[in-house]
Amino acid sequence: MFMDELDAVLRDQDEGLKQLFEAGLALTLQVQDDAMRAETPEARARLAVAFHRLSRGVRQTAALRAKLFHDRQRAAREAQVHADTRRNADIAARKSAISNSVERLIETGVEDEDEQLDAYEDLATRLETESLSDDFLDLPVPLQIARLCQALGLTVAEEASPARPPESGDPGAVPASPVAGPVAAPWAPTTSTSTPLRRCAPPAEPRVQAAMRLIQSFSTPTTWSAGA
Numbered sequence: 001m002f003m004d005e006l007d008a009v010l011r012d013q014d015e016g017l018k019q020l021f022e023a024g025l026a027l028t029l030q031v032q033d034d035a036m037r038a039e040t041p042e043a044r045a046r047l048a049v050a051f052h053r054l055s056r057g058v059r060q061t062a063a064l065r066a067k068l069f070h071d072r073q074r075a076a077r078e079a080q081v082h083a084d085t086r087r088n089a090d091i092a093a094r095k096s097a098i099s100n101s102v103e104r105l106i107e108t109g110v111e112d113e114d115e116q117l118d119a120y121e122d123l124a125t126r127l128e129t130e131s132l133s134d135d136f137l138d139l140p141v142p143l144q145i146a147r148l149c150q151a152l153g154l155t156v157a158e159e160a161s162p163a164r165p166p167e168s169g170d171p172g173a174v175p176a177s178p179v180a181g182p183v184a185a186p187w188a189p190t191t192s193t194s195t196p197l198r199r200c201a202p203p204a205e206p207r208v209q210a211a212m213r214l215i216q217s218f219s220t221p222t223t224w225s226a227g228a
Helices: 002-037 041-109 113-131 141-152 206-219
Strands: none
Touching: 002 041, 041 113, 041 141, 113 141
16 A cells, blocks of 8 residues: 555656656746847856756756656565565465365374375475465465375365264264363353352461460460479
């Protein structure tokens, strides 16, 4: 967006300088023609000074137009470099994500080590070829993974459903793990039908406990022995 606005401003400036250059050039040529037609040396000298000043302004206008033209070219190159860098980074990130997913499927789906190495090489070649296409960043990642798996002869397993305790009349329920137990969704509130929890008083501090024991020792009657 910023580069588009900058390019529009530079185009407007160039258009204004173009009109100024053309008007200044026409006036300069007219003064030069008047100087050539002057009848006296004094008039010719006066017009020569005016011609010199006007021609200098025309040259400066031409130089400024050339500078703006080079600025536009430099801005366009920088914008292209920035766009290419960002696209290359996005392509590299997507290639890494796709490669990691398919490599895990190769590890679990191909048992022979030689066949695994061949599958890795084939994956790298196919993924590099696909990354060169213009729509590589436009396609959904799951579709690209499925297409590569199909080309490599891999089977994509469906994602496991989250475990939940089986209920009566629900044959599709997945039993929860006997070790970990059912995992509640992080957004689900925790409910219980047992006795409500009671807020327990915090334990007394060690100094408070020592003071209470000291008071109890003074309040307890002491039994003296006969030989004391």
